[in-house]
Amino acid sequence: MADETTEIRNNARLAILELANMISVPMSLNAIVRLKVPDAIWQSGSNVPLSASEILARALPTGDPENLQRILRMLTTYDVFSEHIADGSSERKYSLTEIGKTLVTDGEGLSYAAYVLQHHQDALMKAWPILHEAVVDPKEEPFVKANGEPAYSYYGDKSEMNELMQKAMSGVSVPFMKAILEGYNGFKGVERLVDVGGSAGDCLRMILHKHPHVREGINFDLPEVVAKAPNIPGVTHVGGDMFESIPAGDAIFMKWVLTTWTDDECKLIMRNCYEALPPGGKMIACEPVLPKESDRSHRTRALLEGDIFVMAIYRAKGKHRTEEEFKQLGLASGFPHFRAFYIDQFYTVLEFQK
Ligand SMILES: C[S@@+](CC[C@H](N)C(=O)[O-])C[C@H]1O[C@@H](n2cnc3c(N)ncnc32)[C@H](O)[C@@H]1O
Known part of the structure; x- marks a missing residue:
């Protein structure tokens, strides 16, 4: 040349x-x-x-x-x-x-180290060399092709994978929750709050501590996950499947859940949330939100790399979404009101109101 x-x-x-x-x-x-x-x-x-x-x-x-x-x-x-x-x-x-x-264990035994380990376990690593299969046939994600079953049910059978997942989620969520609890006041007037996909219950623990008017927290997750969750004063752990039904509350909190699922699955989860809320009730979701245009910033790269992780591991058609895509999912699930709050670099607070 x-x-x-x-x-x-x-x-x-x-x-x-x-x-x-x-x-x-x-x-x-x-x-x-x-x-x-x-x-x-x-x-x-x-x-x-x-x-x-x-x-x-x-x-x-x-x-x-x-x-x-x-x-x-x-x-x-x-x-x-x-x-x-x-x-x-x-x-x-x-x-x-x-x-x-960020990798140093803090006084609560947490850090981002568990997240690093969680992402590089053998079963997850086996999905990466066949990422291209998500393009060839998106009906089955690379993780399923490599391991024979979807990630969450695979973790469910293995207590050490479940424990690492919970530790990873706690390590990432606790610093984020500190930031949103400083900058977001949307929990006003809420007495019974349901956390959908709440893992070990850290988010609820922190919300209840900051807002004593939230008298009752319902930590809703898969039965095998809540079985391992620690006792938290004011929080009841409830095992179930968000695709079937969600416990009723004045408001619903949901962090890092929608990202994992396809548009149709998100609509099903969000419709179940809608059913569980009173008129005017809010579903408060915290999710990575993509910029409309891609750039080379650390933020955009972290968000887009996470998008490919979801494709490889959780759902070939699960994805990180733009604000407009979230708004449209809300409208399709019955929520007429939508607001986005950019408080944290990675997660955006998305308010869907009934
Ligand atoms: C990415 S984690 C987020 C955990 C927590 N919200 C956080 O941000 O730290 C997604 C959570 O969804 C839960 N989950 C997956 N499928 C579910 C289902 N069908 N019903 C209820 N929870 C589910 C998982 O067990 C996991 O705890």
Whole structure:
């Protein structure tokens, strides 16, 4: 090609090599979580830069410091660690960046580490090499083709997968709920609140703590999920299937549920919510909402990457949606009023009112 040696062409070759090797990034992230590297660096709470050998001494009885250092060095380029090389020394030391700190276990035993582990379990990983099958035949998702059954029923049989899922959801939801409880006041006047797909009940626990007028919380999820949920004062765990019926409440909260399902399934869930609400009652959904136009921002990438995760694992035609698409789902399910609140970078609060 005539422009084979131009800078543009060189940059393109570099960019495609970076993309082709991209699997090294999530797998290295998974490796440092499995090795508990973030907790090892943070052990004293001081985030003092440590060499790979020093980190290893805290994390494992034995291991190969050079290989750990190679993983840390690469993740430094994605801003998970900061690299420190003292003048005149060849030794590299690593501390945690703000991104790295999201993987450190907090006082409540939570972090984003469980989410990283949850996404890279064997059964989920088996779906990725056949992602193209979602284009060839969207009736069956790659996860089902790889494992023989849908993800939620697959988790249901395996207590360690269910527990990891709950821990992952808690780790992601708790920081988000802190943000929305600061910036959103739509729970006014609600006394009985139902959380549909509420997992371990963390969202309700936090809402009840912030709004004591919500006297009763109903945490509604699959029977095998609520069976493992902890006791929370004011919260009743109810097992069931949201596609059949949803317990009645003054308002319904639902976070990170609609995204997983097809348009027809969302309409069924939302119609069941409509039935469970009094006139004027609100369904408050928190979901990733796509921008109309795609761009290269971290936000858009995180949202679009999550969209492909849903395609591979949950529903080939489940998806991340735009605000307009959510509004149309609401109208089709009977909700005449709709408002969106952009409080958090990842989740948008969507109010559907009966
Ligand atoms: C992505 S998780 C979100 C959990 C929680 N709302 C949060 O944001 O942390 C989706 C939840 O939907 C629940 N779920 C899946 N199918 C369901 C069904 N048919 N009926 C009720 N809940 C269901 C799952 O068990 C899971 O807890």
